[in-house]
Amino acid sequence: MARNMRVLLIGADRSPATLAEERLRALGAVQVERASRLSSTLLGRLRSDRRAYHAAVVWHELLESLDRLSLRDYAALSRRMPIIALMSLGDWTRGRSGAVLADGWVFLEADLAELPTIVRLAEAGYWTAPNSLVGPQRHSLRRRQAVLALSIDQIKVLGQLAGGHSNREIARQLRLSEAAVKKTVHDIIRHLGLSNRTQAAVMAFSVRLGRDAMAPERPHLPV
Template sequence: MTARPIKVALADDQALVRSGLTALLAGFAELELVAEAQDGEALLAAVAETPADVILSDIRMPGLDGFGLVRALRERGDATPVVLLTTFDEDSLALAAAEAGAQGFLLKDASPEDLFEAITRVARGETLLAPVSTDPVRARYAYRDQSEPTDTFNEREVSILRLIAGGYSNREIAKAVFLSEGTVKNYVSEILDKLGTRDRTRAVLKAITLRII
């Protein structure tokens, strides 16, 4: 039995870029473009009518930009994974993407293979907080404290760490993993303790650096 294609929605204000990305997506039988729009507002309306498995969105768009699109999705309870696209290779983007609630970001000059990998990974529930999954890029976001955790992480803790990296609140994580909000809060505290970090942002950066997520 053939697997269902991953449904993708796309937002970019530049028509040529949209056309190029549409052509790239069409090159993969495993992907299906179900909606495209020139800004965040239009894409919000489109995915309300035609749900997608993964959303690709430019960061810098007039009106509702990529970050605003992610926040609007999360505020209405839509947890569709989002990969933000940018032409700007800035160190702050990984953190900004996570804080907005996106699952990752990708440079627009990435190869078709990188695009496909990003889409399939976030569709599986993973987080992609680097432009491409290579050691040099991972090193660029290395957290200064690279000391080993005080204990190992079990599968549940890794899952919660990935959701933290996606910008989800304790309440949203609780719904996703079928636990009480109080239990999730305890898990988060334990994760921070193991990593020796004071807050969620530092925990995510250190977890990425140490390849825990």
């Protein structure tokens, strides 16, 4: 394990990031320094700081909210050091896209003791993901991610399919025309890369999406 690894934690004022900091400090090989947010001021300090950071660990919500100006700061930071997105597995399954800007991911639910390895790989130019994305759960996680990419109306129809309802019954339940339901079912099957409505219903059950999918907001699909 690398000795005296120096990590900049950006977003340290967020409670999940504080928890991550406590876990990281417990690792003798990692020195953690804090910053509340990504800013031009922080970037200026980094330019004048002769001590090199091995990586910046950024709370993922900061990556979601980058505007044009802060994107420029982010690009400048990423040229100086690898960026590791810190997030929960639940945020990933809900389709948070900002993490794609990072050079690696670390999840709060994963063992943060792996962070030195993730940092070293990012320094070497590798994109990394925790074992929870590439281990036994990967197929289930990918199914959930595919379902979450559906529109709210499509999720409602998919929930009805999981209940074994016909197009006519779905149309009556959701107050749609049968033609609209038929098209939506076709779009769902195509989007999920399936062959028929039965496969779509099975996938809905596999991600715990059932009759309650008629809720007006996008449902949370727990891990």
